[in-house]
Amino acid sequence: MHLTHELELFPDHKVTQMLFKEVKNAAELRQCAVEGKINGALINPTMLVNPFQVLVAANKAVNSQNNGKMKTRSLYSEIIFNLSPTNNISEAFKRFGCSDGDDSVLVVFIHNEDESQLLADLTARVSGRQVPVEEVSSLTDHAKVKKLYKVTQEEEKSGTLLDAVVCRMAAKDVM
């Protein structure tokens, strides 16, 4: 159900994503992340089109960390920042971070060892139902995504929404 991808550019970094629906304790989970008890990024899945979007954000975060060019204070806040089309950090958290009342959450970890312990720890904390990460596409709020990333109609005719989103994420430093 989870998805683990080893970053090709950073072979000692793996990215693991888990998706939960019917979450009842989002506020508590957020508190755990603040306190460092959950060492991962908690993301609002309605702003995600596809798990690939998270991989793009995670790869860029690890690269920025390596180059000493992070814009935020941790690898996990950097992932959330990278998802956003703008350079406004608080806006990125508001849109892409998990909020207290959310009933679904996507969790991202970056690790170098086997993920089984991470999975077990997180599953024990979440009161909710884990579903395959690919189901994130069924939670997407298309209207909100299109508006936030300013996707044009012409663009939608020639490419997918995921293409549009990924291009803006990759290009945001120079826009």
Add this chain to the structure above:
Amino acid sequence: MALEKSMAAIPEFLSKAELLKQGAEARVYRATFLGRPTIVKERFRKQYRHPLLDEKLTHRRTVQEVRSVLRCRRAGISVPVVYFVDYSSHSIFLEEIVGSSTVRDHIASSPPSARCEGLEPLAERVGQVLARMHDEDVIHGDLTTSNMLLRCGPEDGVSELFLIDFGLSYISALPEDKGVDLYVLEKAFLSTHPHTEALFQRLLKSYAAASKKSSAVIKKLEEVRLRGRKRSMVG
């Protein structure tokens, strides 16, 4: 130490990738990135340039390429998706247009007898796409039939035309710049594909019909042609 090692991540990755092309300014590789077939374009240092100037120029080209790709996408022009850009190694990671071939190969492989009629729809498509690109004020800077890819559609047989390699591109609204862009293509087109004057005329005709601002551009093209001819007579 740690920093030096991590900064080498991309060169290290590329050293194991498949080298497609070694150009004067950049190397083009094929690799798998985030699980997807990817083309990586890495601009490298030119030894004869001053290091600071070199860095600045290389950075600017990378930025321009990314900006033009996004601008084209917004206008609905098919260009490869940018997945990732690393400004320290000047590398751009782009979607590989899988199963595509260049327009150059497509024209070269069609029988000479069909070189005009059979290829007319393609020439018209190219003219339309370039018109849309110029209407967005994107100047490609290196238009050739190798920088256009054709990918066959799933079943309907309609192929999709992609523009690639925006490394020399820039933004300009000047008819002169657009005229020169077309002139560069004309020279490349006619020298790569002999006896295709009529075909290229079709391309220009469809450009003129599709672009809102074509008359000034075509006029500039004619001027540039004349200048080019005079220069070659003198030189």
